Amino acid sequence: MAHEGSLDDFSLSTLALHSDDYCDSFQDEAPPLRLSTSFKYSRNSAELVPIPDRSTNDPDDYYYSRISAPTTRRFETALSAILKAHAVTYASGLAAFHAALILLNPRRVSIGKDAYFGCQGVIDIVSRQSNIEKIALDCPAEGLHPGDLIMLETPLSPSGLALNIAAYAQKAHARGAFLLVSSTLAPPGLQDPFALGADLVMHSGSKYIGGHSDTMSGILATQNQLWANQLRKDRSILGNTLSGFDSWLGLRSIRTLDVRLQRQSESTQRIVVWLNSGVQGTADASAIIVRAVASIGHTSMQTRDMHWLEQQMPNGYGALFSLTMKSVQLARRLPSELRLFKHRTSFGGIESSVEWRRMSDVNVDERLLRFSIGLENWQDLKKDLLAGMTSLVESGDQSLVEAK
Numbered sequence: 001m002a003h004e005g006s007l008d009d010f011s012l013s014t015l016a017l018h019s020d021d022y023c024d025s026f027q028d029e030a031p032p033l034r035l036s037t038s039f040k041y042s043r044n045s046a047e048l049v050p051i052p053d054r055s056t057n058d059p060d061d062y063y064y065s066r067i068s069a070p071t072t073r074r075f076e077t078a079l080s081a082i083l084k085a086h087a088v089t090y091a092s093g094l095a096a097f098h099a100a101l102i103l104l105n106p107r108r109v110s111i112g113k114d115a116y117f118g119c120q121g122v123i124d125i126v127s128r129q130s131n132i133e134k135i136a137l138d139c140p141a142e143g144l145h146p147g148d149l150i151m152l153e154t155p156l157s158p159s160g161l162a163l164n165i166a167a168y169a170q171k172a173h174a175r176g177a178f179l180l181v182s183s184t185l186a187p188p189g190l191q192d193p194f195a196l197g198a199d200l201v202m203h204s205g206s207k208y209i210g211g212h213s214d215t216m217s218g219i220l221a222t223q224n225q226l227w228a229n230q231l232r233k234d235r236s237i238l239g240n241t242l243s244g245f246d247s248w249l250g251l252r253s254i255r256t257l258d259v260r261l262q263r264q265s266e267s268t269q270r271i272v273v274w275l276n277s278g279v280q281g282t283a284d285a286s287a288i289i290v291r292a293v294a295s296i297g298h299t300s301m302q303t304r305d306m307h308w309l310e311q312q313m314p315n316g317y318g319a320l321f322s323l324t325m326k327s328v329q330l331a332r333r334l335p336s337e338l339r340l341f342k343h344r345t346s347f348g349g350i351e352s353s354v355e356w357r358r359m360s361d362v363n364v365d366e367r368l369l370r371f372s373i374g375l376e377n378w379q380d381l382k383k384d385l386l387a388g389m390t391s392l393v394e395s396g397d398q399s400l401v402e403a404k
Helices: 012-018 070-083 093-104 117-130 165-174 225-238 244-254 257-279 286-292 303-312 328-337 378-393
Strands: 086-090 108-111 133-136 149-153 178-182 200-204 218-222 293-297 320-325 353-356 368-372
Touching: 012 070, 012 257, 070 086, 070 218, 070 244, 086 093, 086 225, 093 117, 093 149, 093 178, 093 200, 093 218, 093 225, 108 117, 117 133, 149 165, 165 178, 165 303, 218 225, 257 286, 257 293, 257 320, 257 378, 286 293, 286 378, 320 328, 328 353, 328 368, 328 378
Parallel strands: 108 133, 108 149, 149 178, 178 200
Antiparallel strands: 086 218, 200 218, 293 320, 320 368, 353 368
8 A cells, every 4th residue: 555645745747747646536547527517416315514504615515616626626736736825726817817806905006017918907997896006016115005916927928027026025015015926937847936925826827837729727826725715715706717628638738847848948048049149140040140130038138137036947947038020021921931830829838839929919019029939849940940030031022121
């Protein structure tokens, strides 16, 4: 018989595979997909517990899937282990952010102008009922009051800019405010916001945690048990529950999160180094790259911040980067010249992608391309990028090389 003991000392990859073992009620090696929306009560009338006497915070008490369901519960069990907190899942990342605002009911939200426009929109909607006020992320500490919220997205998309979590935690807590960290670009294995003082951590599970471009989910994690209970209660009323199928896909995905993220982050670092050497004129392909690329955005480029960044992201700097091209036409046309990079929005999948960001974000530079690196061989991706740039730069079309 296997020995019993805590899994707390195991690594991320092991926790992602085994933290939900106790949820097994069948002999299946792979977790079963359970899609039922309702669950039968006991046939033994002596075992029936009416709702006034039932704990609303027992996630294993299954009777209606808007309240709780076994596949979702299993996904949350594994997430809680790798996030080192109580994880609550939602139908999308924006639903998770909305849940955080409902939970904390802040009077003011300090948020950066470069934060995801979807989160900005959620605040705007909530403000119609609560008069919530948006204030600048870099506001003086005196601008924060007890109960206010700092919403910190780090690293940022599409720039890759990382912000100092510990510094913002100190700023928030000194004023009695809370810190929510949106850590979608740096999932477990790259960044642990709780270790740096975060009160809540949010992920769009559609990105790296999902990892296969086939599931949509949101995750909110807290180390406060009372908050977790309230979040689940609120979710059961608001109905922004994650489906059983998306929970099953998410559970499948986090099994390989650690190895995927390591490979994607390492490949991205190599490609960024190559591109940067091209911009600096020290690579073999510099003659092409320097005519096409104006600047590169990736967390690893923040060399002046390494005194805190190496502690915040000790295992790599993520798999997303941006290129600001020399002209709008280069940005518009390069995605169509690439074979391995799929031109689409979103990021975090196992296939590499590129987006002319102007297709979905009105606020970005028209010359900006956002790249998400997948699991392909990085040398093949490098060849694809160079071939695409070469075909445009050497085409003789002056509109492609004229600066904006």
